Amino acid sequence: MEGSNYEGLGWNVFDASERLDPRARASIEAAIAGFVHSGGPTSGDELTFFMTREVMRKFSPRVLVVALSDVEAAHFGSFAMHLSGIKTADRLAWQLWQEVEANPEYKGRTTMLILPEFGRDPDGSSTNGFFNHRANDDSTRDTWMMALGAGIEKPQVIERPIRHVDVCPTLAGLLGCRPIESQGAKLNEFRA
Amino acid sequence: MVEADRYPRQLEEALNQGVLKRLPLTFLPFVNQQLHQWSYLFPNERQSVERLLLYVAHLNAEQSTALFRDVVELERRMGVRQWRFSTTEQTIQNSSQLALSPYFQEWRRAVQAVFDAADRNARGNNGNAENPAHRLVLLDIPKSLPLNSATAWRGWQGMGKPIQLDLSAAEAKASPLQLLLIGTLAAGRNSSEGVLQAVRSRPAAAHADTWVIEAGIELIDSLVAGETSAAAVSNSVLLSYGRLDTCRQNCSHEMNTMRKDLADADAVFDRLRQVDISPWCPPEVAADPAVREFVRTLYLSGNGAVIFGNSFVEWAASEAFRRARPSLVVAQFGVRSKPKPFTGVAVFDNPDQVNPLPAVDDFEGSAVDAQMLALYVWLAAGRYEEYQSSTVCVCIAESLSQAYLVAPPEFTLEQESVPVSLTRLGNALRNWIG
Numbered sequence: 001m002e003g004s005n006y007e008g009l010g011w012n013v014f015d016a017s018e019r020l021d022p023r024a025r026a027s028i029e030a031a032i033a034g035f036v037h038s039g040g041p042t043s044g045d046e047l048t049f050f051m052t053r054e055v056m057r058k059f060s061p062r063v064l065v066v067a068l069s070d071v072e073a074a075h076f077g078s079f080a081m082h083l084s085g086i087k088t089a090d091r092l093a094w095q096l097w098q099e100v101e102a103n104p105e106y107k108g109r110t111t112m113l114i115l116p117e118f119g120r121d122p123d124g125s126s127t128n129g130f131f132n133h134r135a136n137d138d139s140t141r142d143t144w145m146m147a148l149g150a151g152i153e154k155p156q157v158i159e160r161p162i163r164h165v166d167v168c169p170t171l172a173g174l175l176g177c178r179p180i181e182s183q184g185a186k187l188n189e190f191r192a
Numbered sequence: 193m194v195e196a197d198r199y200p201r202q203l204e205e206a207l208n209q210g211v212l213k214r215l216p217l218t219f220l221p222f223v224n225q226q227l228h229q230w231s232y233l234f235p236n237e238r239q240s241v242e243r244l245l246l247y248v249a250h251l252n253a254e255q256s257t258a259l260f261r262d263v264v265e266l267e268r269r270m271g272v273r274q275w276r277f278s279t280t281e282q283t284i285q286n287s288s289q290l291a292l293s294p295y296f297q298e299w300r301r302a303v304q305a306v307f308d309a310a311d312r313n314a315r316g317n318n319g320n321a322e323n324p325a326h327r328l329v330l331l332d333i334p335k336s337l338p339l340n341s342a343t344a345w346r347g348w349q350g351m352g353k354p355i356q357l358d359l360s361a362a363e364a365k366a367s368p369l370q371l372l373l374i375g376t377l378a379a380g381r382n383s384s385e386g387v388l389q390a391v392r393s394r395p396a397a398a399h400a401d402t403w404v405i406e407a408g409i410e411l412i413d414s415l416v417a418g419e420t421s422a423a424a425v426s427n428s429v430l431l432s433y434g435r436l437d438t439c440r441q442n443c444s445h446e447m448n449t450m451r452k453d454l455a456d457a458d459a460v461f462d463r464l465r466q467v468d469i470s471p472w473c474p475p476e477v478a479a480d481p482a483v484r485e486f487v488r489t490l491y492l493s494g495n496g497a498v499i500f501g502n503s504f505v506e507w508a509a510s511e512a513f514r515r516a517r518p519s520l521v522v523a524q525f526g527v528r529s530k531p532k533p534f535t536g537v538a539v540f541d542n543p544d545q546v547n548p549l550p551a552v553d554d555f556e557g558s559a560v561d562a563q564m565l566a567l568y569v570w571l572a573a574g575r576y577e578e579y580q581s582s583t584v585c586v587c588i589a590e591s592l593s594q595a596y597l598v599a600p601p602e603f604t605l606e607q608e609s610v611p612v613s614l615t616r617l618g619n620a621l622r623n624w625i626g
Contacts, residue, residue, distance in 0.1 A: 043429070043531075073531075076496030077503025079564040080557035081531065124571035126512065129565070131495055136297055 026049075027058050035092060045070040045085070049092045053099050060105040061173065074120065074130050082130065097148065110175055111151030111190075113167070116143045151190050158189060198230050203242050206249035214248055214256050216263045216301070217272050219306075220279035221286055228281070231483040234516040240307070247310040259309060262302040266534060271594050286462065313600045323581050324582040328387070329568045329573055332369040332524040335590035337559035344589055347567045352598030354509045354583070358611040368590060369524055370414060372618050373404070374421040384618065388415075388424040390626035391520045400482065400516045404430035405508045407501030407526030409434025416476060429483050429516075430476045431500035431508050433526070436487065439472035440498050443491050447498075464492055484498045486511070501526050502558065506565035510572035517578050520625060523569050525562035530554040559591075570598065584624050586617070 020028070031054040032047070047069045052066050070085030093114050100106040118133040119140045127134045134140070145162065151174045165184030172179070173186045186192070199207065207227075226233060226241045248256060255369070267273075270293045278286055290296055294575075333339060345354050362368040375386035391402050404425065406412055406626060412432040415421045446467055469488055470478045477483050490511060496503030502525045509523045529551040566587050573579040585598040595617070597605060605612060605620045 074309055076495070076499040077506060078496070078500055078528070078557070078561050080554070080560035083560070084557075114548065114625075123568070124574065126575060128507070129568055 024059075025057075027054055030054065043085075043088060045088050045092055048097065052096065056099060056103055056106065059181045060103075066096065069162050075132065077131055079130060100149070109150050111147065111149040111171075113145060113147050113171070115145040115167075147190070151187055153191055156189065160189065199227075200242060202246055206245050209249060211245050211249040211313040214260075215276065216260050217267055217279065218263065218290070218303070221277075221282045224279065227283045232482050234482055234486075235398050236517045237515055239551065243314040244307060244310040247313045259306060263299065263306065266295050266302055267298045270299065282423055299496075324578065326624050327519045327579055327583040328391075328521075328621060329570060329579075329583060329585040330369070330372065330387070330520070330522045330621070331569060331585070331587040332367075332522075332561070333562045333566060333587070333589045333591070334367065334369075334524065334526065336527055337525065337562050338555060338556055338591050339559055339563060339589045341592050341594070344563060344594070345591060347564065348570075348596055348598070351570075351598055352594045354594050354596050357588070357595055358613045359590065361614045366414075368588060369409070369522070370411065371614050372621065373411075373522065374415070374418065375618065384615065385622065386421075386424070386618065386626060387520065387522075387621050388421065388428070390622040392424055392427060393626060396521070399427060400429050400512075401518050402520040402522075403509070403512045403516070403518050404428060404522040405430070405431045405505050405512070407433050407505050407528075408524070411524050412476070428519075429480075429486075429512070431487070432474070433504045435474040436477065439469055439477075439487065440491070442472045443467070443469065443488075444498050461492060464488075468513040486515070488493070500528050500561070502528060502565050503562045503571065506568050506572075509569045513573050513576060513579070517576060521564070521569070521573070525566065526557070527553045527555060527558045528561070530557065554592075570613065584621070586621070 001134045003065060028051055031051040034050070034054075048068060052064065053062065054085070056064065068085075068089045070088050071082055073081035073085055097112060100112060117136075119142060120130045121127045121132050121135040122137055122139045123129045125135045142161070145167070163184060165182060166187050167184070169180055169182045169184050169185045170190050173192060174190060212220070212223065222246070223241060226237065230238065248259070269511060270290075272289075275289045276285060277289065290299065293299070322620050357368075359368050359492070362371055366374075371386070373388050373487070375384040375385045375389065388402065388404075394401075402417065402425070404412060412430045412435055415425050415430065441509055443464070446464060465488070471482060473484055473487065477487055486508075490497045490504070490508055493511075495507040497507045498504075504527055505523050509521055512521060532549055532551070570585045570587070572584065573585070582600060584600070584603050585596075587596040589595065593611075595612075597603075599605065603620065603624060605617065
């Protein structure tokens with residue numbers, strides 16, 4: 001995404017397929033083929049979920065980052081499609097957790113974090129409201145995060161602001177990495 | 193090359209006397225670009241540059257230093273002179289460097305303060321004689337888009353009030369919006385003129401003072417086809433997403449097929465700026481350089497203008513407010529198709545070309561989009577002083593036989609409690625804008 005103007009013209013997903021490991025590529029192609037023939041609902045996020053599940057089942061990586069982007073229709077001004085993307089992401093996050101619970105490689109030893117990339121610009125802003133996230137405003141910066149699974153001490157709602165920079169050292173600690181240089185600090189609500 | 197022959201005499205004199213040398217570095221990209229694109233500017237934009245430069249030209253050195261002191265100091269702190277910073281045009285690289293600076297917001301406020309000072313000076317020279325002219329924003333969500341009466345106006349947060357409309361006068365051949373715009377043109381004592389004629393008959397009706405923007409095609413088709421209505425819109429900006437279809441498709445094709453070096457987005461934009469789009473535009477756009485370039489810039493600035501008709505309407509109206517400050521803006525929303533499987537909105541594919549499935553209208557989704565974007569049009573107007581105290585906004589929801597009205601107390605329909613006929617509404621709007 002470096003240098004791309006994804007809110008304007010010329011945005012596209014850069015072609016990284018040539019750099020993929022052959023096994024990963026075969027797995028993705030199999031996932032796409034299965035997905036296309038499944039007859040299920042079709043959107044970019046559905047495809048992402050389908051491929052994520054394939055990767056989990058075939059490779060069981062310790063770290064998995066899943067970026068859902070149906071909500072990005074907001075950049076093109078369809079509020080209905082943006083809302084639809086939110087509902088899809090909500091459902092797929094739940095389905096992903098169901099996969100974690102059903103997969104013996106993950107069950108009982110997985111922590112899942114769900115967080116929006118940004119908020120949106122305020123209605124009436126010169127940056128065109130929900131279309132974008134450029135405003136120097138709390139509505140773009142203040143968002144939420146949900147954490148569940150093995151790394152969480154106890155169910156609770158944390159009302160105090162959590163800094164974005166605290167997430168990385170917390171996750172590094174969960175994975176048993178050596179302490180990393182960071183402006184942030186580990187969150188006490190996670191298991192050490 | 194500066195096209196000096198088109199500048200007003202006073203401005204040309206100021207330029208010849210070196211007024212540009214007195215501007216801070218960060219003013220130069222904007223001012224130079226505006227001067228180079230003079231023939232593509234709307235009157236409001238020309239006036240803004242002219243006011244600034246004439247104001248600066250009349251200051252002595254001490255006053256000029258005082259005017260720009262904050263900007264110059266912020267430029268020093270930002271280290272602008274060490275940047276790769278174009279002084280001839282506004283570039284993405286310029287914008288990125290400015291936006292990344294921790295002083296960006298402070299710099300923006302300082303720049304605005306300079307323009308405000310120039311505006312105050314211009315008003316002072318006119319003896320503070322500028323009375324706010326009446327303006328009208330007329331929005332239409334057509335009957336095919338079903339709104340929920342319980343939630344239709346929730347987003348407006350009590351800025352105005354809903355009024356019930358009697359739309360029975362709308363005929364099969366003319367929509368309520370058409371009737372309001374062009375009136376009942378048949379001869380006879382029951383005929384009446386429309387809002388378009390009323391605004392055109394204003395003594396100081398300027399170029400680009402009326403904008404009609406639609407997501408579809410029928411409204412502007414009808415306006416340019418009728419003899420009387422064509423005369424009424426002869427000085428108006430007419431933008432139809434549907435009539436611009438060829439232009440939009442070809443621009444999308446250029447965007448999709450050009451070699452993209454993502455490290456140099458300015459080069460991509462330069463290429464798109466050089467494409468001659470005139471042959472792809474309908475006559476009402478091709479004939480007017482400022483409008484033609486407005487369309488190109490609109491497409492280049494994203495915000496869905498090449499993707500969805502309703503986004504085009506909202507963004508075009510917002511940019512019209514920002515750039516032209518028109519007295520009358522008419523915006524009609526429409527229906528888009530449901531997204532097809534395996535087609536992405538982000539990559540400018542034409543879904544009908546890449547997916548053989550038939551397009552299916554999304555009436556409910558389009559209604560949600562239009563409901564939000566109609567509000568956004570009004571909020572966009574409200575960002576500018578010209579629209580804050582003397583503007584009537586009417587948003588018609590045909591499916592509900594309702595309109596949402598935001599208006600100053602002196603607008604005559606404010607006191608209505610019975611269903612308002614189109615004739616009554618039309619009279620009130622004509623009286624307001626005429």
